[in-house]
Amino acid sequence: MQHSKASELFAKLPKAELHLHIEGSFEPKLMFEIAQRNQIELPYKSVEEIRAAYEFNSLQDFLDIYYAGMSVLQHTQDYYDLTMAYLKKSHADNVKHVEIFFDPQGHTERGVPFETVITGIHSALEDGQAKFGISFKLIMSYLRHLSEEDAFKTWEEAQHHLSIIDGIGLDSSEVGHPPSKFKNVFAEAKAKGLKLVAHAGEEGPPEYVYEALDILEIDRVDHGNRSLEDTDLVQRLVHEQKTLTVCPLSNLKLCVVSDMKDHPLRKMLEMGLAATINSDDPSYFGGYMNANFNAVDKALDLTLEETVLLARNSVTGSFAELDRQKELLQEIEAISAPYLHNV
Ligand code: HPA
Numbered sequence: 001m002q003h004s005k006a007s008e009l010f011a012k013l014p015k016a017e018l019h020l021h022i023e024g025s026f027e028p029k030l031m032f033e034i035a036q037r038n039q040i041e042l043p044y045k046s047v048e049e050i051r052a053a054y055e056f057n058s059l060q061d062f063l064d065i066y067y068a069g070m071s072v073l074q075h076t077q078d079y080y081d082l083t084m085a086y087l088k089k090s091h092a093d094n095v096k097h098v099e100i101f102f103d104p105q106g107h108t109e110r111g112v113p114f115e116t117v118i119t120g121i122h123s124a125l126e127d128g129q130a131k132f133g134i135s136f137k138l139i140m141s142y143l144r145h146l147s148e149e150d151a152f153k154t155w156e157e158a159q160h161h162l163s164i165i166d167g168i169g170l171d172s173s174e175v176g177h178p179p180s181k182f183k184n185v186f187a188e189a190k191a192k193g194l195k196l197v198a199h200a201g202e203e204g205p206p207e208y209v210y211e212a213l214d215i216l217e218i219d220r221v222d223h224g225n226r227s228l229e230d231t232d233l234v235q236r237l238v239h240e241q242k243t244l245t246v247c248p249l250s251n252l253k254l255c256v257v258s259d260m261k262d263h264p265l266r267k268m269l270e271m272g273l274a275a276t277i278n279s280d281d282p283s284y285f286g287g288y289m290n291a292n293f294n295a296v297d298k299a300l301d302l303t304l305e306e307t308v309l310l311a312r313n314s315v316t317g318s319f320a321e322l323d324r325q326k327e328l329l330q331e332i333e334a335i336s337a338p339y340l341h342n343v
């Protein structure tokens with residue numbers, strides 16, 4: 001649903017999605033289909049019953065349901081179908097480049113081979129690129145509630161697949177699991193030339209964002225909302241132009257903000273932070289890329305300039321090759337020009 005000129009423009013602009021857990025795009029309907037073909041019983045009787053369970057008071061509330069949902073995924077085809085469904089939604093939203101997180105430990109700990117997971121996801125990404133022109137990067141995330149030793153085991157398994165893994169991420173329960181816990185395993189990935197990102201400052205304090213920057217040496221901050229509590233940190237993020245992958249509907253559903261009218265997105269842009277809009281776990285939080293924009297726009301009445309800036313930030317903050325970035329930026333300029341000069 002569009003509310004404004006800004007929403008109309010955003011829907012038309014090419015964009016990159018930089019914060020998306022592929023397992024969080026698992027729609028209830030597909031979950032039922034896959035559960036049925038794998039002969040797994042879900043603890044819900046209907047799509048409506050699943051949706052009714054999506055009321056969260058915190059990140060942990062959500063994670064419990066998120067891990068339960070992904071547990072029906074078993075075969076390469078399941079991972080393929082999951083990823084292709086996300087790409088179709090993204091195509092409809094004019095998303096032209098995606099950087100997808102996947103949580104191998106959520107699958108390998110249930111006995112699904114690493115290779116099954118990555119092959120299904122990657123072949124859908126390749127087909128999505130051919131079919132929809134959506135370029136992509138793949139980011140393997142470690143579950144931070146598990147140990148660094150566990151992360152190292154996953155890193156070992158990933159060695160056979162490094163040609164298709166572009167980056168490393170860090171997700172799951174934040175508080176009590178600071179970035180420093182993963183110092184050594186991140187250093188290995190950096191030495192191999194992989195890009196690095198980490199969830200920091202979603203529920204955790206600004207100190208976790210400092211750790212992600214200084215100890216893990218990340219290229220991008222996932223969420224980063226609580227950075228705003230520390231003016232020195234904000235100054236540094238602005239100075240370094242570190243991209244923040246902000247997820248408005250996620251923030252609302254997980255009570256990181258209590259009302260969309262209080263969302264800090266505009267403030268972030270005004271302070272010069274390189275903020276972007278992303279959907280995080282769209283099936284659980286109520287919408288994909290454009291729905292996230294529309295929700296903020298409805299609450300904050302975003303300007304056309306802010307709209308274009310958000311699309312630009314998503315491209316310049318991506319790990320896409322510079323030629324690809326240039327191509328997308330040129331499209332953004334061409335599409336936005338009549339809006340910016342004709343009002
Ligand atoms: N935060 C932390 N871990 C996650 C999230 C999130 O928003 N989504 C999936 N895993």
Ligand code: ZN
Nearest residue numbers: 021171199280
């Ligand atoms: Zn996330």
